[in-house]
Amino acid sequence: MSINLNGVGYIHPNGMRALKDINLSxxxxxxxxxxxxxxxxxxxxLKLLATSxxxxxxxxxxxxxxxxxxxASTLRxxxxxxxxxxxxxxxxxxxxxxxxVLAGRLGQWTLGxxxxxxxxxxxxxxxRAELSQLDLADxxxxxxxxxxxxxxxxxxxxxxxxxQPDLMLADEPVSAMDPVLAEHTLSVxxxxxxxxxxxxxxxxxxxxxxxxxxxxxxxLRAGEVLFDKAADAVSQQDxxxxxxxxxxxxxxxxxxxxxxxxxxxxxx
Amino acid sequence: xxxxxxxxxxxxxxxxPRALLTLALLILLWPGLQLTEFRPQILFNAxxxxxxxxxxxxxxxxxxxxxxxxxLGRATLETLAMATAGLVLALLLAIPLSLIxxxxxxxxxxxxxxPSWAGRFLRYPVRLVLVVLRSIPEIVWALLFVRAVxxxxxxxxxxxxxxxxxxxxxxxxxxxESVDPQPTRALLQSGSSRLAAFLYGVLPNAAQELTSYTLxxxxxxxxxxxxxxxxxxxxxxQMIDLSIRMFAGGEVVSIxxxxxxxxxxxxxxxxxxxxxxx
Numbered sequence: 015m016s017i018n019l020n021g022v023g024y025i026h027p028n029g030m031r032a033l034k035d036i037n038l039s040x041x042x043x044x045x046x047x048x049x050x051x052x053x054x055x056x057x058x059x060l061k062l063l064a065t066s067x068x069x070x071x072x073x074x075x076x077x078x079x080x081x082x083x084x085x086a087s088t089l090r091x092x093x094x095x096x097x098x099x100x101x102x103x104x105x106x107x108x109x110x111x112x113x114x115v116l117a118g119r120l121g122q123w124t125l126g127x128x129x130x131x132x133x134x135x136x137x138x139x140x141x142r143a144e145l146s147q148l149d150l151a152d153x154x155x156x157x158x159x160x161x162x163x164x165x166x167x168x169x170x171x172x173x174x175x176x177x178q179p180d181l182m183l184a185d186e187p188v189s190a191m192d193p194v195l196a197e198h199t200l201s202v203x204x205x206x207x208x209x210x211x212x213x214x215x216x217x218x219x220x221x222x223x224x225x226x227x228x229x230x231x232x233x234l235r236a237g238e239v240l241f242d243k244a245a246d247a248v249s250q251q252d253x254x255x256x257x258x259x260x261x262x263x264x265x266x267x268x269x270x271x272x273x274x275x276x277x278x279x280x281x282x
Numbered sequence: 283x284x285x286x287x288x289x290x291x292x293x294x295x296x297x298x299p300r301a302l303l304t305l306a307l308l309i310l311l312w313p314g315l316q317l318t319e320f321r322p323q324i325l326f327n328a329x330x331x332x333x334x335x336x337x338x339x340x341x342x343x344x345x346x347x348x349x350x351x352x353x354l355g356r357a358t359l360e361t362l363a364m365a366t367a368g369l370v371l372a373l374l375l376a377i378p379l380s381l382i383x384x385x386x387x388x389x390x391x392x393x394x395x396x397p398s399w400a401g402r403f404l405r406y407p408v409r410l411v412l413v414v415l416r417s418i419p420e421i422v423w424a425l426l427f428v429r430a431v432x433x434x435x436x437x438x439x440x441x442x443x444x445x446x447x448x449x450x451x452x453x454x455x456x457x458x459e460s461v462d463p464q465p466t467r468a469l470l471q472s473g474s475s476r477l478a479a480f481l482y483g484v485l486p487n488a489a490q491e492l493t494s495y496t497l498x499x500x501x502x503x504x505x506x507x508x509x510x511x512x513x514x515x516x517x518x519x520q521m522i523d524l525s526i527r528m529f530a531g532g533e534v535v536s537i538x539x540x541x542x543x544x545x546x547x548x549x550x551x552x553x554x555x556x557x558x559x560x
Contacts, residue, residue, distance in 0.1 A: 027395060027396065064471060066393040066394070066467075066471050067393070067394055068394070090473045090475070091473065092473070093470075093471060093472060093473035094472060094473025094474070095473070096472070096473075097472060098468070098471055098472065100464075100468055102464070104464040104465045104467065104468035104469075104483075105465060106462075106465045106482075106483065106486035106487045107486075107487070108486045108487065108489070108490075108559075108560075109465075109482075109486040113482065113486075117469060117474070117482045117483075118472065120469055120472070120473075120474030120475070120478040120479070120482060121472050121473025121474045121475075122473075123478070125475060125477055125478055128474075128477075128478040128481060128482070129481065132481055132482070174472075177472055179472075
């Protein structure tokens with residue numbers, strides 16, 4: 015098993031409980047979609063898997079390591095084996111696409127190579143190969159701020175592909191793309207994961223996309239796993255239970271009221 | 283809701299503190315004016331006007347003899363060299379210090395939101411070093427170094443290097459913190475080292491501001507090197523000092539015009555570089 019979560023919980027520093035008692039096992043050849051309404055804990059779960067957050071309780075095994083027990087240097091090496099595709103692509107606007115893609119391997123390169131590559135891109139062919147899978151090879155030397163939102167999102171994906179991670183995570187990877195492009199990008203992502211034999215775990219808002227492109231679907235609600243089954247076994251009842259609007263009117267307003275009360279003194 | 287209805291006249295809850303703060307600043311300004319004996323009307327007093335007039339009348343026409351221009355050229359080059367060498371030395375110290383002092387490269391802060399204790403304990407003393415470096419004015423350092431290494435530009439170079447490393451280090455560290463942390467966070471997230479994350483995540487966003495601030499500081503260093511010339515550190519300053527003592531107003535104006543030209547050139551270079559990096 016590539017990934018094992020055992021009774022994992024996470025509580026935000028402000029005391030809000032984001033995840034509760036999550037048990038999951040994901041194998042190297044699996045593609046898994048995580049669905050659920052906003053605030054259900056999808057992003058927090060991905061952050062735990064990406065080791066940017068450490069679980070408050072329970073036990074996580076990632077690629078045969080427990081991130082909570084690693085020293086800083088080993089943790090860095092583990093992080094370089096995990097690729098996270100961000101919802102809003104983390105690209106400096108003035109950076110060129112080729113540099114942004116090559117930055118995917120900074121965790122594996124020496125500092126000397128990183129410096130040299132800043133002067134002259136050290137692996138133009140490698141970057142071009144990843145971009146061409148996403149139909150963006152012609153943008154190799156464009157600046158990131160010249161691209162549309164959907165194109166930037168695909169640059170972010172190309173960077174993670176270039177990183178060649180042993181575990182691919184994606185947080186809303188197609189949210190800025192039109193339906194046709196989203197469809198196409200997800201199928202490319204899925205086939206690359208299959209080809210390389212690495213697990214792919216993606217959070218998605220669009221349920222149809224999740225059901226169509228991912229063999230296994232996990233439904234999260236209020237920080238708990240509601241269902242975890244094969245995509246063709248997910249019923250309409252499951253989805254209704256997942257997205258039912260319980261407490262949306264009162265729980266959503268409570269934090270807003272708390273902010274309004276603390277605002278007058280803080281905001282000078 | 284009750285917060286708003288109780289203050290029907292002031293809808294914006296931040297209005298009262300803002301008004302109070304403005305009032306407090308104005309009240310604080312008054313003793314400042316008293317303390318500095320700021321009385322601008324003295325400037326227009328008939329006697330003072332005449333004294334100043336006579337002083338300024340000696341300033342025209344500018345001195346343009348070949349001998350003087352040759353001297354002026356040499357002194358200008360000396361001043362430029364002093365400012366540039368001082369700034370480069372300052373950069374050598376400021377860049378590493380700014381990288382340690384900035385919170386923008388804290389892995390713990392970027393990933394989980396709270397900086398680690400070890401990082402804070404390391405950053406604080408470095409910030410203190412930067413404060414010490416810049417709190418002593420360069421003219422004091424120059425006086426010290428003139429005694430140590432003798433009259434000449436070396437003292438000026440050392441004085442600029444020390445003071446400016448403190449200023450550059452502090453402002454650089456703050457510029458790194460002001461750019462979008464998202465790219466750096468993503469790079470650290472995928473296992474890159476801090477320095478590599480800085481080069482690929484912070485630098486592309488900060489380059490323009492860093493260049494502009496560095497060039498502005500270079501301009502300041504040119505001015506500072508002139509002032510340090512008065513205490514014997516060579517360059518245009520020493521020349522202006524001599525000319526004033528000899529009541530050679532024409533020479534003073536020529537030197538000031540050179541000076542104006544230098545600042546204009548620095549401004550143009552800054553503008554061009556900013557345009558290129560935009």
